[in-house]
Amino acid sequence: MKTIHLTSLGCPKNLVDSELMLGQLVAAGLQPVTEPGEADVLLVNTCGFIQSAVEEGIDTILGLIEQKKSPAVRVVVCGCMVQRYGSSLVGELPEVDLFLGTEEVATIAPRLQALEHQPSGTGAADWVRYLPQAGTQRFLPDAKLPRQLTTPPHRVYLKVTEGCGNHCSYCMIPAIRGPLRSRRPADILHEARALAAAGVKELTLVAQDLTAYGLDLGPGGPRLPLLLKELHREVPQVPWIRLLYLYPTRVSDELLELVAAHPRILPYFDMPFQHVSDPVLKAMNRPYGEQLVRELVARVRRLVPRAVIRSTFMVGFPGEREEDVDRLASFLNDCRLEQVGMFIYCNEEGSAAATLPGQVSEELKEQRFQRLMALQSDISLAVNQARVGQVEEVLVEGVSGETELLLEGRGWFQAPEIDGCVYINEGNCRAGDLVRVLISEAHPYDLVGGIVSE
Template sequence: MNFYVEVLGCPKNIADCAILKAKLKKYGHNVVEDIERADAIIIDTCGFILESKKESIEEILVNIERKKFDKEFKVFVKGCLVQRYGKELEKEIPEVDGWFGVVTPEEIAKNIGKRSLISKNPEPVYEFEDRIDEDVQYAYVKIADGCDRACAFCTIPLFKGSFKSRKIEDIVKEVETLVKRGKKEIILVAQDTTGYGVDLYGEQALSKLLKSLNDIEGDFWLRVLYMHPDHITDEIIEAFSYSKVLKYFDIPVQHGSDRILKLMNRTKDSKELKKLILKIRDKYPNAVIRTSIIVGFPGETEKDFEKLIKFVQEVRFDRLGAFLYSDEEEAISYNLPNKVAEDVAQERLDLLMEIQSTISFEKNNKLIGKVFDVLFDDEEYGVLVGRTYMDSPEIDGNVFVKGKFKKGFHRVRITFADLYDLEGELIEE
């Protein structure tokens, strides 16, 4: 059967589906890049927040329509949305040919003909055998999944299960394979990368993993995402001194008001968060700090929001993503009083991003004239689209340079700065 794989949701799903494609091939199927050539589609879904759930449902319905014109076309759905709402989905959308929850790629490929495979005990991690990736210079590698934290706004532990790590040697094998195939950036993902290894080795082992990956031969970057601020240790910070590990710290603080942080079940208060960020910047003056903020959490007052704004202005994050609170029925926060009206939350979000855009513009302007290694991802109409170490693909800014596409790292002098993006010129090598 010819399968087209549609990936929705987070980079962990991208990593999962790269493994899944190889498993499908192992069991005698083909993977195609054009849905018009496909006999079936596998849709990897997200079940985290309302907007993600809507996107997943819409994608399922679009492909159900396809079955009306192609009676033999099959639609299979996998992932978090299925694990969370499997029974309801089977009942409401009977046209789907198979539902797969949070199970391993091996189990999906092996049981693709089954109507339903939703385990009561989610299995979000797997051993490496092979993977099939898109023709880009970066790759996401999942080092762990699931979660044991108790953030009040989050339902992920309910459908992803407890935190589970992959073995160091298995991850090393996967990264070695990717580097040999020409990948120039390896992006490590988990629900919380700071928790890596606790379940397997009885202690945080992210620093040991980074050392093992840094020792792999080749010219490539290592980027770490999703570091819970409450669990970043001095040992983890020290591990970022390894030559291939980018000084890019993805630390979702979620808020800047101590009262809201406490309601969110976060441990560190705003002073401790600032102290952590200052420690990182003191050790690595060129470090990039990226964060995520939730606006409109239940009980967030104007005073709380003002504290958040003050916090952001004092810390001056290099990268910031902000999101409206999503009221999930199984989350602890669902039962909290004093919900914030959506229009009020949206106004606050807009103001926050306006302030952050000013900070970003000021920081970008200081980069004019400086030279960076740039990894190009694409070429559009004679313009190269690339990134420095400061930017993760798909979520941060880009560097635009005139020229023809070249693989690998290239020296670029920055000549122009916008709110989030940069322009530059290639330096002759």
């Protein structure tokens, strides 16, 4: 086995795991290739968070199996889907040589090497249980593990915790990823310094709940504000430090004042509210209501005047009524969040929400989704129009995927692969450059402008 092709599905947190596995395999002598047909190993890191992600994972695996050029090619399937569905996948996907759960990220190289002299398609039959046994240590990223970055060299994700302790009724993450585990500050800072030395311009901290950082390390242990202070001091050459994601009840004044006082910590607040109706939030097992959400938005904007707020909302949750949707619409109209993601609720096998009464029809879910999306589109357009005539700092990604006649970048107020972008129609620059762009045109999700000299 000399070459490997990686397909990473799902969220940025999953991508970090993919890069750690790829790093170990590169250290073991495998060479990454971009085309599946050139690979001796086809590695797929799956998402298992929602059913649509599971379906995408199955389709991806089957597609790669069809592209195998030789019986000797190994197919390795890792990640959340494996952790969630376990041994049932072995019978459904006999062509897969190795399954690894989320706890086995650090074992991929020896596990794959053990397949070297077995016929292809037989490894799964000898599959060792992927679930962590009682008393064994769950996986947590470690700066000592080799990591092969797959993002553009100017931006990278840094995962600071694993697992989650919030237990929302619709979410399978605690069951899949386990309880909250926080990395020690020294380990995080060690990795951050190495990334900064490699020239990273945007360092994005990711966790299932970033504001829970350190809660498992004891009453006197580190917390997010302290980590950010040390990070800001240790990597002065990184111009953008971004935070994903912040749980609403844990966004403290200390955190907000820290962001306001340190311009390199971007005033971009991704706080997944999920809803604003008190009965719906209670059914979701989210420990807050509309009053807290409204007060939080006001507090963020008071303490951080440049703040951009992003949130996600779910429509069609069991028991949701028209008056609940009306409350959400009123909130969007009143608070006018800069960035919003809207999702249609879907029952997930094994979740508490799947058994709740008052299931909403698919037709009604779609109607509510379209109504709220149309409302937010108008709000987003107005927010973007207010930027016309302003000069914004933009991190250049490269030539636009839409047309070679434009460059593409992101303002500090746009997270990678989540929000819109800034199309650059004037000026010269390279991928990874930070440039000043005069915004000349606005759309609901994207902006257009030209580079201006200092």
